[in-house]
Amino acid sequence: MTPEVADRVAAGLLRGLGEAPVVHCEIDWSGPVELPLPDETAVQAACGIAHVHGRAAGRPQRLGIDYASALAGVLAAQAALAGTLGRSRGAAITSARTSVAQAALLGVGQYLAVATTDDDWVESWEPGGRPPFRTRDEVRFELETLHPEGWQRFWRRLGADAADVAAGWWPFQQRFATAAAHLPEGLHALARRYPYAEIARAAREAGTSVLPVRAQPSQPVGVPACSLRELPGPGSSRRWQRGEPLDGITVVESARRIQGPMVGHVLRMLGAEVVRVEPPGGDPMRGIPPMSGGCSARFRALNDGKRVEEIYLKSAAGRRALLELVAEADVFVHNWAPGRAERCGLDADDLAASRPGLVYAWSSGWAPLDWPEPPLGTDFLVQAHSGIAAAVQPPGEPSAPSLMTLTDVLGGLVCAAGVLAALVRRERTGRGSRVDSSLYSAAGVLPRRARPPAPLVATADGHLALPEGSALDPARLRRATTEHWVRRLAAEGVRATPVCADLRELAADPRVKAALQRSTHVSPLPPWEFA
Structure with a gap:
């Protein structure tokens, strides 16, 4: 079977971006990963997503959406555009390849870095107790705040026990890093005492964001994954010299957390020089444990290889320094809050005046939605509102966002595809572009399945992924080990895939070695091959 979902995602994204590439990217299931991976379920099981x-x-648990295939489709669109760009600048590129397995490894890259760091940090998390919360009138809702003060104000307005509030903040704040959030039951019980209207009022007063979790796996309709608007020009880039397709392209990035840095990470892997703008003293995320070679492992997973310039953007001198950087660049990327660029005089038209032909990319939370008072544009709120939260959970279970950062990763990949399309367009027309995408627009790239996938099944010592449509009795599989059943089922012509239960074991598996690289932690190699 071919990765049909990945092919459809790639074709749809390229149509939406409006640039027909002359380089085609092939997609298969395994790529350099030497594992028999026949479908999405097997990839999620073997490459860490289900874990x-x-x-x-x-x-x-298997995600109820074909997430790895969707990521692979975006990677294929990127490769086609990057190959076309390199070819138009003098590179002898005729084809490209990627795989669903490589996409999956990229999707768990931050978790892989944390699990394999040389730090003596012991990663731990507890299951259960996670958001979303449920109200007295049976509304399930997600809460978001990025600061402990907002967390305290919200729960204090509801009369929460101070010990519960204190105990809940760390697992809540760390859920982006751990993919788990064991919150005190007292907070859940308190939420159940109030109707949603009272919860929403408390959130407004506390300066936090709450949104109901949609119960149906609806999909954003009529929202382009990424839009391009022409900017003043003309402009051009230096000719390709050697190496990867984006050799000679310079990107300036001012971004935090996951979504924005992912854009620069992808472009750097494709050969661009990426200059990362950080505040004086460096990005605070650098110091968040566990550490890898003296820097946060999670931070390094997305920011290794970028050159750093420390600039205080709230000052006039800092803004002038940014303009000077951009004047020598091809691309500027940010994921600032709505309105900040305009207030600082650093919007697309402002920067295009310093660098005609500039590709200016804003990777936001909610564009093009127009909220009277926009909630924070973060992964789990977007999953709740976009219908992903209803699509990812097993049949019969209530809607809940995955605590794996699905839209953060996908949003960064979609924005990078938009940047590549804009660079291809600039080679053709000489004009720059403004690129707009968001977590919400990227959510529309994820296809919703017509029927739920088969669940992973337990064995005596682990779990197995079985081919879809398999009629094996799950109770039978509990009687023997995973290794026994893999051999036994293979003899019967059934391909079963053991489920990864430890990312360290995945990183040490020689069959996955060709897709990974090791420094003071393990990280995925660039997920494309160009020829």
């Missing part, structure tokens, strides 16, 4: 997604439940 990370299942942490909050305490057992591996």
Whole structure:
């Protein structure tokens, strides 16, 4: 079977971006990973997605969407555009390849870095107790705040026990890093005492965000994954010299957390020089444990290889320094809050005046939605509102966002595809572009399945992924080990895939070695091959 979902995602994204590439990217299931991976379920099982997604439940779980295939489709679109760009600049590129397995490894890259760091940090998490919360009138809702003060104000307005509030903040704040959030039952019980209207009022007063979790796996309709608007020009880039397709392209990035840095990470892997703008003293995320070679492992997973310039953007001198950087660049990327660029005089038209032909990319939370008072544009709120939360959970279970950062990773990949399309367009027209994408627009790239996938099944010592449509009795499989059943089922012509239960074991598996690289932690190699 071919990765049909990945092919459809790639074709749809390229149509939406409006640039027909002359280089085609082939997609297969395994790529350099030497494992028999016949379908999406096998990839999620073998490459760590089921393990990370299942942490909050305490057992591996398959995402109810074809997430790895969708990521592979975006990677294929990127490769086609990057190959076309390189070819138009003088590179002898005729084809490209990627795989669903490589996409899956990229999707769990931050968790892989944390699990394999040389730090003596011991990663731990507890299942259960996770958001969303449920109100007295049976509304399930997600809460978001990025600061402890907002967390305290919200729960204090509801009359929460101070010990519960204090105990809940760390697992809540760390759920992006651990994919689990074991919150005190007292907070859940308190939420159940109030109607949703009272919860929403408390959130407004506390300066936090709450949104109901949609119960149906609806999909954003009529929202382009990424839009391009022409900017003043003309502009051009230097000719390709050697190496990867984006050799000679310079990107300036001012971004935090996951979504924005992922854009620069992809472009750097494709050969661009990426200059990362950080505040004086460096990005605070650098110091968040566990550490890898003196820097946060999670931070390094997305930011290794970038050159750093420390600039205080709230000052006039800092803004001038940024303009000077951009004047020598091809691309500027940010994921600032709505309105910040305009207030600082650093919007697309402002920067295009310093660098005609500039590709200016904003990777936001909710565009093009127009909220009277926009909630924070973060992964789990977007999953709740976009219908992903209803699509990812097993049949019969209530809607809940995956605590694996699905839209953060996908949003960064979609924005990078938009940047590549804009660079291809600039080679053709000489004009720059503004690129707009968001977590919400990226959510529309994820296809919703017509029927739920088969669940992973337990063995005596682990779990197995079986081919879809398999009629094996799950109770039978509990009687023997995973290794026994893999051999036994193979003899019967059934391909079963053991479920990864430890990312360290995945990183040490010689069959996966060709897709990974090791420094003071393990990380995925660039997920494309160009020829």
